[in-house]
Amino acid sequence: MKYVDEYRDGKMAKQIAENICQAVDADKVYHFMEFCGGHTHAIFRYGIPDLLPENIKMIHGPGCPVCILPIARIDSAIELAVEHGVILCSYGDMMRVPGSRRRSLLKAKAEGADIRMVYSCSDALTIAKDNPDKQVVFFAIGFETTTPPTALIIQLAEKQQVKNFSVFCNHVLTPSAISTILESPEVRDMGLVPLDGFIGPAHVSTIIGSQPYEYFSQEYQKPVVIAGFEPLDVLQAILMLVQQVNNGTATVENEFTRAVTPNGNEKAKSLVADIFEMRREFEWRGLGLVPYSGLRIKAKYAEFDAEKRFTLTPSKGKDNKACECPKILRGVKTPKDCKLFGTKCTPENPVGSCMVSSEGACAAYYSYGRYQLK
Amino acid sequence: MCLAIPVKVEKILADDTAIVDIGGVKKEISVALIEDLAIGDYVIMHVGYALNKIDPEEAIKTLALFNEMGVLEQAIDDHKTHDHKVQE
Numbered sequence: 001m002k003y004v005d006e007y008r009d010g011k012m013a014k015q016i017a018e019n020i021c022q023a024v025d026a027d028k029v030y031h032f033m034e035f036c037g038g039h040t041h042a043i044f045r046y047g048i049p050d051l052l053p054e055n056i057k058m059i060h061g062p063g064c065p066v067c068i069l070p071i072a073r074i075d076s077a078i079e080l081a082v083e084h085g086v087i088l089c090s091y092g093d094m095m096r097v098p099g100s101r102r103r104s105l106l107k108a109k110a111e112g113a114d115i116r117m118v119y120s121c122s123d124a125l126t127i128a129k130d131n132p133d134k135q136v137v138f139f140a141i142g143f144e145t146t147t148p149p150t151a152l153i154i155q156l157a158e159k160q161q162v163k164n165f166s167v168f169c170n171h172v173l174t175p176s177a178i179s180t181i182l183e184s185p186e187v188r189d190m191g192l193v194p195l196d197g198f199i200g201p202a203h204v205s206t207i208i209g210s211q212p213y214e215y216f217s218q219e220y221q222k223p224v225v226i227a228g229f230e231p232l233d234v235l236q237a238i239l240m241l242v243q244q245v246n247n248g249t250a251t252v253e254n255e256f257t258r259a260v261t262p263n264g265n266e267k268a269k270s271l272v273a274d275i276f277e278m279r280r281e282f283e284w285r286g287l288g289l290v291p292y293s294g295l296r297i298k299a300k301y302a303e304f305d306a307e308k309r310f311t312l313t314p315s316k317g318k319d320n321k322a323c324e325c326p327k328i329l330r331g332v333k334t335p336k337d338c339k340l341f342g343t344k345c346t347p348e349n350p351v352g353s354c355m356v357s358s359e360g361a362c363a364a365y366y367s368y369g370r371y372q373l374k
Numbered sequence: 375m376c377l378a379i380p381v382k383v384e385k386i387l388a389d390d391t392a393i394v395d396i397g398g399v400k401k402e403i404s405v406a407l408i409e410d411l412a413i414g415d416y417v418i419m420h421v422g423y424a425l426n427k428i429d430p431e432e433a434i435k436t437l438a439l440f441n442e443m444g445v446l447e448q449a450i451d452d453h454k455t456h457d458h459k460v461q462e
Contacts, residue, residue, distance in 0.1 A: 236436075257436060258433035
């Protein structure tokens with residue numbers, strides 16, 4: 001496939017890896033965080049750690065919307081389907097994520113709830129039109145990449161007056177999560193998570209552009225390189241970060257110029273701004289309450305807001321105590337540090353969210369990590 | 375979750391939709407988020423929506439960037455080999 005195959009060339013990967021090996025200063029250790037789950041997945045799938053010199057450490061960030069959704073929100077989604085009897089439409093990624101008492105959407109479906117897996121939010125609107133006597137709720141999750149389609153569908157539902165359709169909004173924002181990591185005591189004071197630079201998200205940045213990352217490079221003096229999700233993109237970004245660290249610079253560079261511009265997709269951004277507004281705070285698994293990190297539906301579209309249409313019981317769902325997902329999401333621990341990893345917690349029978357999504361660090365370690373040389 | 379793939383626009387339809395080619399498979403997607411779309415453009419598709427156009431010139435530049443360094447390294451290596459041979 002064009003724009004895919006040429007960025008997966010094995011020979012070129014070895015060449016870039018060789019360039020990295022020559023560029024690194026043997027006396028330094030480089031700690032880079034890939035924020036996005038898409039990068040975590042690419043790093044493991046293509047065996048990138050085996051190509052890197054020993055003194056480059058990749059830290060996996062919290063950029064997987066499935067992994068960071070707290071148990072309480074999953075409980076609410078299950079409540080919508082079971083207690084309120086709605087047809088709940090969800091992206092496939094969410095189906096097996098365990099909520100309280102390890103209940104999941106898939107288990108609720110097996111018990112008789114009408115939960116349907118959809119590829120696109122437009123499928124959810126179609127289901128609403130096909131079932132006018134039922135309430136249909138779309139379980140919206142995702143970062144800036146997935147938010148514009150949800151905004152479009154709310155706009156369309158209003159235009160077409162689809163009265164039995166609403167959205168359970170769980171959209172979250174990348175820049176506020178990066179701020180939280182940089183502000184966390186583990187990074188700032190305790191030095192538990194040394195961070196020398198970030199690989200910036202690929203598809204999130206196609207929407208928001210490269211400009212929002214300028215703040216991190218200026219305020220926290222950390223270099224950011226926005227990279228595509230293909231292996232050569234990731235390797236090239238690592239090389240660019242190494243060069244920045246060596247030169248003592250902290251700027252935003254864009255490796256993914258074929259799809260990311262400084263301002264991003266203006267049409268998508270203004271649509272999102274029309275439909276959504278920031279929540280004062282939103283809970284993230286692993287990060288806790290993060291200020292201004294989540295979106296809710298604006299009052300003028302309140303009729304399409306499932307949280308306004310249905311009364312939801314606040315859930316006190318807590319993570320399994322032995323599960324290290326919260327620390328893994330903050331980069332403090334790796335999946336191999338978790339007692340449950342690969343034994344009690346596997347992709348087939350996950351305990352924590354990082355094992356569910358293919359972009360979660362645990363799932364990536366489980367699926368590909370065993371082939372790693374080191 | 376944020377994974378998306380490059381697809382080629384084959385036909386532009388009414389209501390902001392288009393038929394795209396995904397490695398041989400044809401699919402109707404929404405192009406409501408894209409301005410100035412033309413047949414033959416590549417777009418990044420995510421959950422049935424085109425998010426952005428791919429800039430073909432920038433794509434070539436990035437490939438050239440990988441290559442440039444490679445060619446440079448190769449040139450240095452060649453030079454070294456050459457010097458080595460001369461010394462012999």
